[in-house]
Amino acid sequence: MGDNNPDLETFRKQWQEEVTARSTARGLSSNPTRAHDSHEKFHKSIIKTALPPSNVLSEDTDVIDGISAQAYHDLDDKDNTRRLGVEGSKHPLTSKEPQSALEHYEKAIEREDQGNLGDSLNLYRKAYRLDAGVDRIYKNKHFPPSNTKIKPIDQNPSNAPVTVPNTAHHSLDGPSTSTTNDLIASFSDTNIPIAAPQIQGTPPPPCPIAHVPSEILIEILLKTAIADIASFARLSIVCKRFAYLVATEDRIWERICQGHEYGFAAMHYVWNTTIAGNPLPTNLLEASDLPPNNTPDISALTLNHGIPTSNFPPVSPPNLSLSPTYPSYRQMLRARPRLRFNGCYISTVNYHRPGASNTSTNATYTSPVHIVTYYRYLRFFRNGTCVSLLTTTEPADVVHHLTKENLHAHHNKESMLPSAIMRHALKGRWRLSGYRDPQAITIGTGDEMEKEGDVHIETEGVDPKYMYKMQLSLRSAGRAGGTRNNKLVWKGFWSYNRLTDDWATFTLRNDRAFFWSRVKSYAMGW
Numbered sequence: 001m002g003d004n005n006p007d008l009e010t011f012r013k014q015w016q017e018e019v020t021a022r023s024t025a026r027g028l029s030s031n032p033t034r035a036h037d038s039h040e041k042f043h044k045s046i047i048k049t050a051l052p053p054s055n056v057l058s059e060d061t062d063v064i065d066g067i068s069a070q071a072y073h074d075l076d077d078k079d080n081t082r083r084l085g086v087e088g089s090k091h092p093l094t095s096k097e098p099q100s101a102l103e104h105y106e107k108a109i110e111r112e113d114q115g116n117l118g119d120s121l122n123l124y125r126k127a128y129r130l131d132a133g134v135d136r137i138y139k140n141k142h143f144p145p146s147n148t149k150i151k152p153i154d155q156n157p158s159n160a161p162v163t164v165p166n167t168a169h170h171s172l173d174g175p176s177t178s179t180t181n182d183l184i185a186s187f188s189d190t191n192i193p194i195a196a197p198q199i200q201g202t203p204p205p206p207c208p209i210a211h212v213p214s215e216i217l218i219e220i221l222l223k224t225a226i227a228d229i230a231s232f233a234r235l236s237i238v239c240k241r242f243a244y245l246v247a248t249e250d251r252i253w254e255r256i257c258q259g260h261e262y263g264f265a266a267m268h269y270v271w272n273t274t275i276a277g278n279p280l281p282t283n284l285l286e287a288s289d290l291p292p293n294n295t296p297d298i299s300a301l302t303l304n305h306g307i308p309t310s311n312f313p314p315v316s317p318p319n320l321s322l323s324p325t326y327p328s329y330r331q332m333l334r335a336r337p338r339l340r341f342n343g344c345y346i347s348t349v350n351y352h353r354p355g356a357s358n359t360s361t362n363a364t365y366t367s368p369v370h371i372v373t374y375y376r377y378l379r380f381f382r383n384g385t386c387v388s389l390l391t392t393t394e395p396a397d398v399v400h401h402l403t404k405e406n407l408h409a410h411h412n413k414e415s416m417l418p419s420a421i422m423r424h425a426l427k428g429r430w431r432l433s434g435y436r437d438p439q440a441i442t443i444g445t446g447d448e449m450e451k452e453g454d455v456h457i458e459t460e461g462v463d464p465k466y467m468y469k470m471q472l473s474l475r476s477a478g479r480a481g482g483t484r485n486n487k488l489v490w491k492g493f494w495s496y497n498r499l500t501d502d503w504a505t506f507t508l509r510n511d512r513a514f515f516w517s518r519v520k521s522y523a524m525g526w
Helices: 006-030 037-050 075-084 101-114 117-130 134-142 180-185 214-227 229-237 240-248 250-258 329-335 418-424
Strands: 301-304 307-310 343-354 369-380 385-391 426-432 454-460 466-475 487-497 502-505 514-518
Touching (some): 117 134, 180 240, 214 240, 214 250, 250 329, 385 418, 385 454
Antiparallel strands (some): 301 307, 343 514, 369 385, 385 426, 426 454, 454 466, 466 487, 487 502
């Protein structure tokens, strides 16, 4: 290709012109004062009116030869303003720093909403250092109590029609209030309702019990109460008729109170067996568990200001007639002290003690602390015997083995049977305290008279020469109107040495009360 090609020469000229034009444009942009020399006075007049005074001029402002370069320093400020949700706020560097504890707390909540957990935590710490109750101050400021009050519902809205029934119109004192007894009394004329038909237009399903006479119905309820008192009580939620019969049919409650199933006929107010569970001999002096030297019977010892002394004459069962204290047999069964045989009483004891410290160091933080947990179990039987067990094994592994069948002697230390836990169980006997004729007291003062509701327990010792005596008080735990007689509170714990005829007192510093727990496998506890 020759150099005298006219097309090639034309292309070279155009290319050189473009390169020269680009170089000239770059030179003009690098020196704006030369490019805009003709308009210098105009730009200076704009800067004079737009720029702030020199004493407040920002250091970030770029001024070259009196002309301000176009810079967007307010973009970060606007972005922060959008994050904070405050319109028109200034840069954080120029915002007012919190001074009081409340301001620090509010700022911490604001930073927490933004996701700045580190800053929020520091502000929370500063706020609580200034005022430990700053959270309450913040709550009272932003959530005053008056704003949280629930407005009372208008019983008579102005827009309600005239035909709307409202009991508030019937009395100037408002709607009448009725007690539970009045409510139950209103069920006296009710009948057992018949179930509605499952399909409209079809006859209702049969309900034979709705046509049973009241005499037969009461007999059915009585049999149910004897079989399971809890199921009998739950019948009150079936219908109004059953609720009335369960609450007011005193013949059923009288039978329960006087019966052996749940009532006081199963309670023993005198010793019924020996500590080993054998029947009491006719001549008490021939009993194998009596102290030597013809001293009084252990079962005839009570407490006189913490010291066992000669007891009062045998206690007869309490009178089961109604009284102002127990106006009904239902109230008597619920409130009068009695033991339960369909479960066991468990006492959970927790305490801590220091462990062995390292003698090579004097640091106290390296000393271990032991948390000790153990359990006491008491199960009462209807014949006047009981079982006492002290162990560290949890109730789920113990309660099902607290039976008479497991109270045998072939549980050795090597036994791996689940019932081997009973090798530490102690046989015993129990009795309740009851009413006593004050004229029968032969020694001491009236303050020594036994109170109704105390439980006296005598068990074997860890060694045949010892005998343990416990005195507890029947109480109720839980909400009002709930289960009664489900708690045993310690009143004393003693040890008797048969050989030396000495009494010793166990301290109850760590021991706690017993609480009753139902065990379904015990059934009725026969």
